[in-house]
Each structure stands twice: as C-alpha cells, then as structure tokens.
Amino acid sequence: MRIVLLGPPGAGKGTQAVLLASAHGIPHVSTGEMLRKADKDGTPLGLQVRSILARGDLVPDEVVIALLRERLQQQDCDRGFLLDGFPRTVPQAQALNRMLVELHKELTHIIEIAVPEDILIARIRSRGASGSGRSDDTEEVASKRLKVFWEQTAPVIEYYRKSQGVIEVDGLGTIDDVATRIGAVLQ
Numbered sequence: 001m002r003i004v005l006l007g008p009p010g011a012g013k014g015t016q017a018v019l020l021a022s023a024h025g026i027p028h029v030s031t032g033e034m035l036r037k038a039d040k041d042g043t044p045l046g047l048q049v050r051s052i053l054a055r056g057d058l059v060p061d062e063v064v065i066a067l068l069r070e071r072l073q074q075q076d077c078d079r080g081f082l083l084d085g086f087p088r089t090v091p092q093a094q095a096l097n098r099m100l101v102e103l104h105k106e107l108t109h110i111i112e113i114a115v116p117e118d119i120l121i122a123r124i125r126s127r128g129a130s131g132s133g134r135s136d137d138t139e140e141v142a143s144k145r146l147k148v149f150w151e152q153t154a155p156v157i158e159y160y161r162k163s164q165g166v167i168e169v170d171g172l173g174t175i176d177d178v179a180t181r182i183g184a185v186l187q
C-alpha cells in the first residue's frame, strides 16, 4: 500500500497515520516530523526551517521535495508507505507524481479526513491549551496553519479529485471511530 493521508490541521491526521501505518506494517513518513527533528537536532536543514515552523508557514517546495525523495528511496519504503503531511501544495503533488512514476511506486490510495471548520478551530484551541509540547501548537500558529491549509493544501485535494480520485472519510467521532472507517475503505 502506498497511501497519502490528507486533511486539515486538527483533523487527527497524525494520530490516524501512526495507527494505519502500524496496522499495515508500512513506514509512516511525516515530513513535519522529519523537519521538527532536524530543528531539534540543529542540523543545517533545521536551522533553515526553524522560523518557518515556528510561524506555521510552509517550508519551500524544493526543500521538502528533496527531503521526501531521499526518504522514499530508503529500503523500508519498498514495501509501501504512508505519507502524512505531504503533499501540501499542488507543485508538491506534481513532483510526487513524477517521482513515484520514476520509482515505479505509484499511489494506491488517497484518503482525506474531512472535518468541518468550526470543529477544527475548537480542536485546535483545546490542543493548544493542553500543551502537546509542539512549539507550533499555540492558538495563533494553529490558526495560521489552518489558513495555510485552505489556501495551499485544499487545492491539492481538488487536484487529486480530478486525477486519481480521493476517498473521503468522516473525521468526526473518536479516534477508534475514524480508524475503523479508514480501515473499512482500505478493505
């Protein structure tokens, strides 16, 4: 299985990605996690992206595309992968397509976790208040991330809808409810 998991910040995408990847024994590839680690480790990449992450903006396409290309070429991705947080722009989706054709690893499923905007805002607030430990989890940055999602990532969903097709999964309910729905569409 070669899956892309799409959805706005606050939709529970990261949680579902971890569950899904472990259920199917495939690597969970999160560009956000890779970037946060680089930031924490103080690598040249980390220093380059630190202020971008802190603001909730997107890292330049060429940077994340190069990062993902390298990751997908690692051997564990031969058995499949789950992409979480990539692609986030239409140029990233186009680059991913070209990359996967080249590697003979075309996507098998594109899944969107859909949650209404008012609920996302409420979730972002409670997540910020509970202090997840993520420096980009303040309410201000989370709202920025949501704005960036509507402007830059929602068009990615449209792009896939027109090309490969998108499986929409209702993101309301408990973590288990959503995991069960995703499991069902992958049967």
Ligand code: AMP
Pocket: 009, 030, 031, 032, 033, 035, 052, 053, 056, 057, 058, 059, 060, 061, 064, 084, 085, 086, 087, 088, 089, 092, 136, 145
């Ligand atoms: P995430 O953990 O997926 O929410 O990503 C955290 C942050 O990393 C985002 O707010 C962006 O600043 C950056 N990031 C992660 N993935 C990408 C991507 N595909 N393109 C651009 N920026 C990204």
